[in-house]
Amino acid sequence: MKKLYSNDNVAMVWHVKNMLEQQGIDVLVKNDKLYSIAGEVPITECMPEVWVRNALHYRYAEQLIAEMESSEQEMAPAWQCNSCGEQVEGSFGVCWNCQGNIDSEGETTL
Numbered sequence: 741m742k743k744l745y746s747n748d749n750v751a752m753v754w755h756v757k758n759m760l761e762q763q764g765i766d767v768l769v770k771n772d773k774l775y776s777i778a779g780e781v782p783i784t785e786c787m788p789e790v791w792v793r794n795a796l797h798y799r800y801a802e803q804l805i806a807e808m809e810s811s812e813q814e815m816a817p818a819w820q821c822n823s824c825g826e827q828v829e830g831s832f833g834v835c836w837n838c839q840g841n842i843d844s845e846g847e848t849t850l
């Protein structure tokens with residue numbers, strides 16, 4: 741068994757577990773029920789973790805998680821306004837500060 745992933749957000753840990761199981765990877769979640777004693781042990785020792793039972797699946801599982809994380813970022817990539825330098829959330833196409841358009845960034849692909 742090999743530890744693959746950990747996150748203090750137990751919902752993310754279960755999300756990863758379900759996603760990997762759908763891909764046929766046998767995984768195990770640890771520490772997801774330790775919240776009641778979270779104040780008594782160091783947080784790093786009670787973070788929910790996803791373990792891969794078969795080490796041969798590790799690289800593939802790691803790849804799937806990376807893909808999952810990058811696709812989540814693609815949904816809402818923050819961008820910096822070229823006119824005023826403000827950081828704008830990806831869900832906005834226009835700067836909240838100066839109404840500058842996302843396309844006014846010089847490096848926009850054509």
Ligand SMILES: [Zn+2]
Pocket residue numbers: 821822823824825826835836837838839840
């Ligand atoms: Zn702006």
